[in-house]
Structures are given as structure tokens and as C-alpha cells.
Amino acid sequence: MKKPRTVGIRELAAHLGMAISTVSRAMNDRSEVSPETRKRILAEAERLGYRPNQSGRSLRSGSTKAVALTMRTDIGRTMSGETFFMALSEGLQSTLANVGYDLMILPCASDQDENEFLYRAVDRRLADAFIISNVQRIDPRIDYLRKWHMPFVALGSSETKGDYAALDLDFAGVAETSVRRLATQGHQRILLGLTAQETNNNYVFLAGFKTGLEKAGLAFDERLVLRLHDRISGGYELASTLLAMDDRPTAALLIQETMAMGLYQRLGEAGLQPGKDLAVIGFRENPVCRYLTPSLTSFRIDLKQYGARLGEMIIAELDAEAKGADRSDFVHEVWPMELVPGKSDGAA
Amino acid sequence: MKKPRTVGIRELAAHLGMAISTVSRAMNDRSEVSPETRKRILAEAERLGYRPNQSGRSLRSGSTKAVALTMRTDIGRTMSGETFFMALSEGLQSTLANVGYDLMILPCASDQDENEFLYRAVDRRLADAFIISNVQRIDPRIDYLRKWHMPFVALGSSETKGDYAALDLDFAGVAETSVRRLATQGHQRILLGLTAQETNNNYVFLAGFKTGLEKAGLAFDERLVLRLHDRISGGYELASTLLAMDDRPTAALLIQETMAMGLYQRLGEAGLQPGKDLAVIGFRENPVCRYLTPSLTSFRIDLKQYGARLGEMIIAELDAEAKGADRSDFVHEVWPMELVPGKSDGAA
Known part of the structure; x- marks a missing residue:
């Protein structure tokens, strides 16, 4: 099958023996072109399968929409x-x-x-x-x-x-609310799982975490802040770190909810149960986490x-x-x- | 703060008291413009913060890249x-x-x-x-x-x-391989979970399913083909339908692996266990399904x-x-x- 090339304004003008600017004006319905010429140009455009190029329109309107x-x-x-x-x-x-x-x-x-x-x-x-x-x-x-x-x-x-x-x-609000909730439940040592990137929400979440601790009268411990490299496996890593601690935290707050998947898995391997042996709060209510047992405490947003x-x-x-x-x-x-x-x- | 508007070629030309076409030629380094004029235009463009519009470039090259x-x-x-x-x-x-x-x-x-x-x-x-x-x-x-x-x-x-x-x-291949695997395991009544859309892969998957049955010497039963409206909840729906059947199928093949999440949940609610009470094969190996227990039989592709x-x-x-x-x-x-x-x- 012979595949014809797209006909551009240049070729259309060449076919008509006209200037590109004339063809352009006709295609844009501008008054400088006589109705007869315009009609002839449009007929030829139709015959050749020419269609105005969006880029051309953009040049005039300065907009891509x-x-x-x-x-x-x-x-x-x-x-x-x-x-x-x-x-x-x-x-x-x-x-x-x-x-x-x-x-x-x-x-x-x-x-x-x-x-x-x-x-x-x-x-x-x-x-x-x-x-x-x-x-x-x-x-x-x-x-x-x-x-x-x-x-x-x-x-x-x-x-x-x-x-x-x-x-x-509201990263700060989520972190603060979570810490105060955990403090009310009696938790004093809370592990914080952040991501390893320089994303600003890491800093905002940490600030909210500190505010929450302060309001609950709890001390901030730098060693309880972990920066994890991935999501699911980051949760696994967080749980491993936690299990190896002498003075083990009783709660964990995660900046990203899919971390909970790996965390649940690692706890399970150690014979421990989220909610019973470790309090866990994830960030966003995520359908992907819906099938975690026990159900993950998290925060809702209508995306x-x-x-x-x-x-x-x-x-x-x-x-x-x-x-x-x-x-x-x-x-x-x-x-x-x-x-x-x-x-x-x-x-x- | 006063936010200046973007300077377009029209304004640049007006500032210079030149035709837009001259400015355009200068910006494109075309020989019709004298070096002195070009220099003056570029200096003014720099001063006003004008930058050539990609749409303009597209018009000439006919390409958005x-x-x-x-x-x-x-x-x-x-x-x-x-x-x-x-x-x-x-x-x-x-x-x-x-x-x-x-x-x-x-x-x-x-x-x-x-x-x-x-x-x-x-x-x-x-x-x-x-x-x-x-x-x-x-x-x-x-x-x-x-x-x-x-x-x-x-x-x-x-x-x-x-x-x-x-x-x-390879939707057809996956369906055929799955059916033959299930048949080898002794399954004779296999439930097929498709989606409700007119997506072509539904038809291809069904065709592969039929080929697999034929090669395994099993009869095709239209009543065992379900078209489900959603993913996770579709799996739940599939399990509910299965549980209500008199002559209950012993295996289920899913065109979409996240259906397995809802299916696992519904089976669990009925006190049944995937792998033991119902053989399940999902479609694509999906990290989201990694935490299903028992692990889901599926097919791998490097995306x-x-x-x-x-x-x-x-x-x-x-x-x-x-x-x-x-x-x-x-x-x-x-x-x-x-x-x-x-x-x-x-x-x-």
C-alpha cells in the first residue's frame, strides 16, 4: 500500500500556484482574500486532504490550549x-x-x-x-x-x-494529629518513616511530627526518624530496624501508606501483629491497602x-x-x- | 508584585518598529536580515525577555517532537x-x-x-x-x-x-496456558472472569480460554463466563456468584489480577481458602498483589x-x-x- 504523505500548507500553496501567506489567510477566513480565491483554495485543500496544522493556529493565538x-x-x-x-x-x-x-x-x-x-x-x-x-x-x-x-x-x-x-x-496536620492520637493511646516512643528524597513533604511531615510530640509533652528522638528508600520494601526495612532496637518503639507513623504492606509482612514473619504489638498509622487511605488485615488507620482525601x-x-x-x-x-x-x-x- | 506579561513576537516587533516577519527571520537566523538588524533585534529580545515560541518553530518544521x-x-x-x-x-x-x-x-x-x-x-x-x-x-x-x-x-x-x-x-496464550495447567491439576469446571468493557482483550482472552478447554478435552460452558464491572469489587462479585452456584466450579481464571483481591476477601468471609478450596490464576504478576496469601499464580512481563x-x-x-x-x-x-x-x- 502506498501511504501518501500528509499535505502541508507549503504543498497546498505549490499546487495552487499561490503564496503560502494567501493560503494561510484563506484558511483563517480573513477578509484580505476574495471569496472566489478562498473557495478555490478550500476546494483544493479538501481534494488534497490538507488540514490546518494546530501549530499554525498556535502561532497566531500564542496558545496550545x-x-x-x-x-x-x-x-x-x-x-x-x-x-x-x-x-x-x-x-x-x-x-x-x-x-x-x-x-x-x-x-x-x-x-x-x-x-x-x-x-x-x-x-x-x-x-x-x-x-x-x-x-x-x-x-x-x-x-x-x-x-x-x-x-x-x-x-x-x-x-x-x-x-x-x-x-x-496537609502533611503537617496529618503528622500532628497522628502523634497526638498515638500519645493519647499511651505511646511514648513513636517511629517515624519518611522517604529518602529531598521532597519538601518530608520536612513538613517531620515538622508536624515534632509539633505533635511537643503538644503531647513527649521528647523528640532523632534516632526514631528513618529515611527509607522505597515504598513497600521501605516498610519492611523499617520493621526490621524496629525489631533490632533495644528500646523498641510501640508505634510507627508512615509518610506513605504502601510502606504498611512491607511493615505488616515483616511483623508477620516475626510473629507480631500490627495493632496489637505495634500501633501503625499510614498516610493516605489507599484502595491498594484496603485488604490489609488489620485495617490501616489512615487519612481520607477525595482525589x-x-x-x-x-x-x-x-x-x-x-x-x-x-x-x-x-x-x-x-x-x-x-x-x-x-x-x-x-x-x-x-x-x- | 507586578507580574510582567510574556513578551510575544508581536510586541517585540512593535517595540522595534519592525514587521513581525523581519523579527521572525532574524530569530531564525535567516540570511534575508542584515547582521546589524539581527543584532539589534536580538539585543531587544534579550532586554524584553522574549523567547521564541515553540509553536512558531513547529509551524516551520511541521513537528512537535x-x-x-x-x-x-x-x-x-x-x-x-x-x-x-x-x-x-x-x-x-x-x-x-x-x-x-x-x-x-x-x-x-x-x-x-x-x-x-x-x-x-x-x-x-x-x-x-x-x-x-x-x-x-x-x-x-x-x-x-x-x-x-x-x-x-x-x-x-x-x-x-x-x-x-x-x-x-499475549492474552490468548495466558488463557490457554492457564486452562491447560488447571486441567492437568484435575479441574474440569473453570470460572472465567472478564471485564464488562468492549476492550478487545476480553475477546482474545475468551478465545484462548476456549482453545485451552478444547485441547484439554473439556466442554465450554457459557454460564461460567462472567463479565465484571470493576476490578477489586469485580473479584468479590465473582466469588459471590461462584458460592451461589449449585455445581460449583473448582477453579477461576481472571483477566485482571487485582480481581483476586476481592475474590480472596469474599472466599475468606465464606471460610474458604484460595488454593485449597478454589484454584485461582490471575493475569499479570503485579506488585500490588504481592501481599496476597496464598501467593497468586500469574504471568510475568517486564513493563x-x-x-x-x-x-x-x-x-x-x-x-x-x-x-x-x-x-x-x-x-x-x-x-x-x-x-x-x-x-x-x-x-x-
């Missing part, structure tokens, strides 16, 4: 059932579609530099606006986006200074709503950019999460 | 820990990056028509090539992509006729490699498109999967 969400695809995360982004995208995409915008997810592979990845996408103007995730404590992407006046929302808070919009889960809110925020940024207005109204929003008590914690 | 992967975000799937796409993207994105292409995932929300969604993305030329997933038995998207000569790969096979590239997992192969295939399509060559070499590739015996099946 797309919002990009950057995301790391680290095998480690994905293998742990990290479904957060897909559920979030559901609400985000619907909200953007309502105003004629497309959502594109730009996955950054683990062997790529996340900053360079974003710079490149911005340079190429792959989208009209960006949502950056996996926000680092100091995140140079924020400066870059600001420098180039690209509308964006940081999905996660950061120490990077400057006015910009940000949306985050579809959260995605919809993110959509509203990026649309507001696009609007503000279009208006070129003075800005003193950047939203920094932290979403509360609701405690869902399970059977994995309780009296010390 | 991006490949789009379409994906449904159905909450039902995402809530079941469907991490398939993220792991696949890892290999796909790396392969594309090697040749200077970006991967963008276009998530289609559950309230949107998947066909219209694709047509719109093609019309807008969001990418130079497309990978469509969730391929339907008869999939009009294939015709549309062919009609507009858009390079693409179908991630999944289809009954839609025509020459095009496709990559799929990073699979994604890399998909990348090679779409690059081949882009190359062929660029060459405008005669095509009789469309690849339709089916990837074998390797049995990983667990403890969820065994003697009847």
Missing part, C-alpha cells in the same frame, strides 16, 4: 501502586475540559534530571501552563517558571521563596475533588496571565485530610 | 492500583528521549467519549504520533488515525481491518522493556511517515508472558 502536569515514573514508586496521579488526573482533566483546555501528563523517567526535563518542556512551550509535582525543598523549577512568566501551580509546598500558587495535602481544585487554580493562573494584572493574590492552599480510624493502632 | 499516549483514568481502574501505565511509561519515555522525542500522556476522564477525545487531539496536532490504549474490538480511532495519515501504534489488538502497527500482551519496545515501534512509524515509503511492513507484535507459579492453584 493545554496544561502540562509533570510526574516522575520511578519504577520504585510505580511498583508500589502509586495510583495517586491517575485519580487526581480524573478531576483535573474534567475541570480543564470544561474551559476548552487539554491536560497532558509529562512523565519524567528515573534516569532523567527532573529540572532539565521541566526546563526543556518550558523552552519548547509544550503547554500554556504547567503543574509541577514532587516539589523539592528548594526547587529551581519554580524560579525557572517565574523567570519565563509561565503560568504554573506547584503541587506541593516548598521553601523556595517568591509569590506563586501552590496546592498541597477527584482535589484534582478539580488544582484545575481551578491553574485556570486562575492562566486568566491572570492573560490579563497581565498586578498580582498579590497567589493562592497557597493546604487541603485537610480526614482521619479514618482502622484497627492498626490502639492502646500501647 | 512529541508522542502522545492516550489513557483512560476511570476511577474504577485507578482505585484498583492499575500501575500498568506508569511502569510502561518509564521504558517508553526513555526510548523516545534517546531520539529527541517527548512523551505526553493524554488522560481521558471517564465522563468523556474516548473516540472524540482522540479525534480532538489529532485535529489539534498535539503530537507527531499517537499510541492508543484500551483498544476496542472495533475501534474507530484506528480508521481516523489512518485517514489523517497520523503515525500511530495500537497498544492492543483489534478486529478493525487495515494495515497498522500494534503491540499487545519497562515492553514500554521500550513500544517506543521503538512508534519511532519506526515516524520514520516511515517521514520517508513516505510504501508500507507492507506493519508490525503486529504479541508479547509472551512467563508463568510464575504461586500457591493459589493446585490439585482439584
Whole structure:
């Protein structure tokens, strides 16, 4: 089968013996072109199967009508059932579609530099606006986006200074609430499982943990803070560390709920039972953890709503950019999460 | 804070008192512009913070240098820990990056028509090539992509006729191997759990199931084929149906492994044990299922490699498109999967 090439405006113009600019004006229904010429051009376009290129339209409107969400695809995360982004995208995409915008997810592979990845996408103007995730404590992407006046929302808070919009889960609140709950149950030595990355939520979670300890009148012990390299296996590692301790903590708080899977497994191997021998609180209520026994105490968020809110925020940024207005109204929003008590914690 | 608007080529030209076309030629280093004029334009561009728009570059090269992967975000799937796409993207994105292409995932929300969604993305030329997933038995998207000569790969096979590239997992082989394994273990009545969608792999899996029965000398019973609406809860539903049967099947084969979670739960509630009271084989070895006890018999695939192969295939399509060559070499590739015996099946 002979596969014909796509006919571009250049070829269409050549077929017609006309200037590209004339063809372009005709395709855009501009008055400089006579109705007869326009008719002839459209007929030829139809015959040749030419269709106007979006890139051409973009050049004129300066817009791609797309919002990009950057995301790391680290095998480690994905293998742990990290479904957060897909559920979030559901609400985000619907909200953007309502105003004629497309959502594109730009996955950054683990062997790529996340900053360079974003710079490149911005340079190429792959989208009209960006949502950056996996926000680092100091995140140079924020400066870059600001420098180039690209509308964006940081999905996660950061120490990077400057006015910009940000949306985050209430990591501090979850940690504080969890510690106070565990303290009320009589726990005095609480192990904290963080991730090993420089993601800002590690710091926020730790701060909330410390606040909770302080309010409960408990001392902070640096040795009880573990930084784990992976999710499920990180929970396994955490349990192993705990089992080897002389003065064993009676509770564990996890920044990522899938860690609980490995933790449950390791405890089981040692003949210990979560909820009875160790109080465990995970972070987010995750369907992947639904089948853990005993049920994991965690915190609920409606990710579809959260995605919809993110959509509203990026649309507001696009609007503000279009208006070129003075800005003193950047939203920094932290979403509360609701405690869902399970059977994995309780009296010390 | 005063947020300056992005300076576009129009404003830059206005500042310079020059025609947009002159500025454009200068930015593209074209010889029609004198070195002095070019220097002046670049200095002003630098001063105003103008940067060339990728869309402008696209108009000239006719290329976005991006490949789009379409994906449904159905909450039902995402809530079941469907991490398939993220792991696949890892290999796909790396392969594309090697040749200077970006991967963008276009998530289609559950309230949107998947066909219209694709047509719109093609019309807008969001990418130079497309990978469509969730391929339907008869999939009009294939015709549309062919009609507009858009390079693409179908991630999944289809009954839609025509020459095009496709990559799929070996659904037929997995079903046949599973049935023969169960038959060898002495099972004669095997329940088949499919999904309720018109996804083509339902049909392929059923065909492999029938082939397996035939080769094992077992009769096919239409009543043992269930079409389930969701993943985890679908497994629960399947177990409930099974428990209510007079002539209860002794084995169950699932097209989607997370169904096993709900199935295990329902069996547990009935005091029954997978592997002992019911032989169960899931589809793909999934880390989310790693913590099921007894371990689930399933089939292994390296998703990073699979994604890399998909990348090679779409690059081949882009190359062929660029060459405008005669095509009789469309690849339709089916990837074998390797049995990983667990403890969820065994003697009847």
C-alpha cells in the first residue's frame, strides 16, 4: 500500500500556484482574500486532504490550549501502586475540559534530571501552563517558571521563596494529629518513616511530627526518624530496624501508606501483629491497602475533588496571565485530610 | 508584585518598529536580515525577555517532537492500583528521549467519549504520533488515525481491518496456558472472569480460554463466563456468584489480577481458602498483589522493556511517515508472558 504523505500548507500553496501567506489567510477566513480565491483554495485543500496544522493556529493565538502536569515514573514508586496521579488526573482533566483546555501528563523517567526535563518542556512551550509535582525543598523549577512568566501551580509546598500558587495535602496536620492520637493511646516512643528524597513533604511531615510530640509533652528522638528508600520494601526495612532496637518503639507513623504492606509482612514473619504489638498509622487511605488485615488507620482525601481544585487554580493562573494584572493574590492552599480510624493502632 | 506579561513576537516587533516577519527571520537566523538588524533585534529580545515560541518553530518544521499516549483514568481502574501505565511509561519515555522525542500522556476522564477525545487531539496536532490504549474490538480511532495519515501504534489488538502497527500482551496464550495447567491439576469446571468493557482483550482472552478447554478435552460452558464491572469489587462479585452456584466450579481464571483481591476477601468471609478450596490464576504478576496469601499464580512481563519496545515501534512509524515509503511492513507484535507459579492453584 502506498501511504501518501500528509499535505502541508507549503504543498497546498505549490499546487495552487499561490503564496503560502494567501493560503494561510484563506484558511483563517480573513477578509484580505476574495471569496472566489478562498473557495478555490478550500476546494483544493479538501481534494488534497490538507488540514490546518494546530501549530499554525498556535502561532497566531500564542496558545496550545493545554496544561502540562509533570510526574516522575520511578519504577520504585510505580511498583508500589502509586495510583495517586491517575485519580487526581480524573478531576483535573474534567475541570480543564470544561474551559476548552487539554491536560497532558509529562512523565519524567528515573534516569532523567527532573529540572532539565521541566526546563526543556518550558523552552519548547509544550503547554500554556504547567503543574509541577514532587516539589523539592528548594526547587529551581519554580524560579525557572517565574523567570519565563509561565503560568504554573506547584503541587506541593516548598521553601523556595517568591509569590506563586501552590496546592498541597496537609502533611503537617496529618503528622500532628497522628502523634497526638498515638500519645493519647499511651505511646511514648513513636517511629517515624519518611522517604529518602529531598521532597519538601518530608520536612513538613517531620515538622508536624515534632509539633505533635511537643503538644503531647513527649521528647523528640532523632534516632526514631528513618529515611527509607522505597515504598513497600521501605516498610519492611523499617520493621526490621524496629525489631533490632533495644528500646523498641510501640508505634510507627508512615509518610506513605504502601510502606504498611512491607511493615505488616515483616511483623508477620516475626510473629507480631500490627495493632496489637505495634500501633501503625499510614498516610493516605489507599484502595491498594484496603485488604490489609488489620485495617490501616489512615487519612481520607477525595482525589477527584482535589484534582478539580488544582484545575481551578491553574485556570486562575492562566486568566491572570492573560490579563497581565498586578498580582498579590497567589493562592497557597493546604487541603485537610480526614482521619479514618482502622484497627492498626490502639492502646500501647 | 507586578507580574510582567510574556513578551510575544508581536510586541517585540512593535517595540522595534519592525514587521513581525523581519523579527521572525532574524530569530531564525535567516540570511534575508542584515547582521546589524539581527543584532539589534536580538539585543531587544534579550532586554524584553522574549523567547521564541515553540509553536512558531513547529509551524516551520511541521513537528512537535512529541508522542502522545492516550489513557483512560476511570476511577474504577485507578482505585484498583492499575500501575500498568506508569511502569510502561518509564521504558517508553526513555526510548523516545534517546531520539529527541517527548512523551505526553493524554488522560481521558471517564465522563468523556474516548473516540472524540482522540479525534480532538489529532485535529489539534498535539503530537507527531499517537499510541492508543484500551483498544476496542472495533475501534474507530484506528480508521481516523489512518485517514489523517497520523503515525500511530495500537497498544492492543483489534478486529478493525487495515494495515497498522500494534503491540499487545499475549492474552490468548495466558488463557490457554492457564486452562491447560488447571486441567492437568484435575479441574474440569473453570470460572472465567472478564471485564464488562468492549476492550478487545476480553475477546482474545475468551478465545484462548476456549482453545485451552478444547485441547484439554473439556466442554465450554457459557454460564461460567462472567463479565465484571470493576476490578477489586469485580473479584468479590465473582466469588459471590461462584458460592451461589449449585455445581460449583473448582477453579477461576481472571483477566485482571487485582480481581483476586476481592475474590480472596469474599472466599475468606465464606471460610474458604484460595488454593485449597478454589484454584485461582490471575493475569499479570503485579506488585500490588504481592501481599496476597496464598501467593497468586500469574504471568510475568517486564513493563519497562515492553514500554521500550513500544517506543521503538512508534519511532519506526515516524520514520516511515517521514520517508513516505510504501508500507507492507506493519508490525503486529504479541508479547509472551512467563508463568510464575504461586500457591493459589493446585490439585482439584
